[in-house]
Amino acid sequence: MLSYRDVSKRYGDVIALKGVTLEFQPGKIHALLGPNGSGKSTLMKIALGLVKPDSGSVRVYDVDPVRDPIGARRLIGYVPEEVLIYESLTPSEWFSFVGSIYGMDRELLRERLDTLIRVFKMEEHMGKLGGELSLGNKRKVMLITALMKEPKVLILDEPFSGLDPEVARVLKEILRRKAEEGVVIFSTHILELAEAVADDITILRYGEVVARGPISELRGKKDLESYFMEVTGLSSELQELLKAL
Ligand SMILES: Nc1ncnc2c1ncn2[C@@H]1O[C@H](COP(=O)(O)OP(=O)(O)OP(=O)(O)O)[C@@H](O)[C@H]1O
Numbered sequence: 001m002l003s004y005r006d007v008s009k010r011y012g013d014v015i016a017l018k019g020v021t022l023e024f025q026p027g028k029i030h031a032l033l034g035p036n037g038s039g040k041s042t043l044m045k046i047a048l049g050l051v052k053p054d055s056g057s058v059r060v061y062d063v064d065p066v067r068d069p070i071g072a073r074r075l076i077g078y079v080p081e082e083v084l085i086y087e088s089l090t091p092s093e094w095f096s097f098v099g100s101i102y103g104m105d106r107e108l109l110r111e112r113l114d115t116l117i118r119v120f121k122m123e124e125h126m127g128k129l130g131g132e133l134s135l136g137n138k139r140k141v142m143l144i145t146a147l148m149k150e151p152k153v154l155i156l157d158e159p160f161s162g163l164d165p166e167v168a169r170v171l172k173e174i175l176r177r178k179a180e181e182g183v184v185i186f187s188t189h190i191l192e193l194a195e196a197v198a199d200d201i202t203i204l205r206y207g208e209v210v211a212r213g214p215i216s217e218l219r220g221k222k223d224l225e226s227y228f229m230e231v232t233g234l235s236s237e238l239q240e241l242l243k244a245l
Pocket residue numbers: 011014015016034035036037038039040041042043081
């Protein structure tokens with residue numbers, strides 16, 4: 001389980017999170033939605049101890065990421081929004097390196113990697129340097145890195161961006177399977193994707209939770225886009241701006 005209690009975070013004058021209380025349970029796929037700058041990445045980074053909250057408490061199962069960021073990272077597979085890979089290592093070299101850092105058994109590592117590499121269709125790219133890979137393949141390397149240790153918590157920031165439709169389908173299936181055993185959270189700006197993949201959604205606006213629950217219950221009779229526009233207040237803001245234009 002991943003929980004946040006009354007968590008706030010400011011960057012100088014900018015309020016990124018304001019008294020957020022949330023719980024993400026295993027068994028469901030959770031989508032995190034919100035306009036640009038609403039605090040989604042900050043919320044995710046706090047779970048990993050990459051960003052320290054100003055107040056409130058966070059638990060990754062029973063680990064406090066503020067006191068024990070390494071312990072929290074052991075439990076979490078994380079894919080950030082930005083592409084971060086070693087340009088001068090091949091995916092093969094990179095996975096062996098990460099496997100040794102995780103202290104994974106070589107045979108187990110090989111088995112898991114074999115499957116993930118085939119599932120993500122990366123066989124022919126394993127010998128290329130990271131810097132030579134296409135953007136989508138770099139993102140696949142990051143996804144495999146997050147999945148290879150079979151984490152209890154999977155946190156993916158915009159994981160579907162740059163993936164072709166076939167790989168996106170594979171990823172949806174993986175998330176579904178992972179959610180059976182652990183916590184799965186992903187952020188997205190694509191509402192159709194949240195609707196197609198997630199069980200529960202959480203919508204942030206200006207660092208506050210403005211809606212939360214099963215998609216079907218939240219939107220009621222509306223389509224998710226209209227619901228999103230309504231709770232984030234974007235609809236009226238946009239209409240005003242368009243009028244001004
Ligand atoms: N390192 C930082 N220094 C200063 N301000 C930051 C920093 N990181 C985030 N912010 C600010 O905090 C707010 C929340 O940012 P965050 O990246 O968490 O939002 P987000 O919902 O993930 O946005 P997006 O959808 O655009 O990725 C924004 O106003 C952002 O500019």
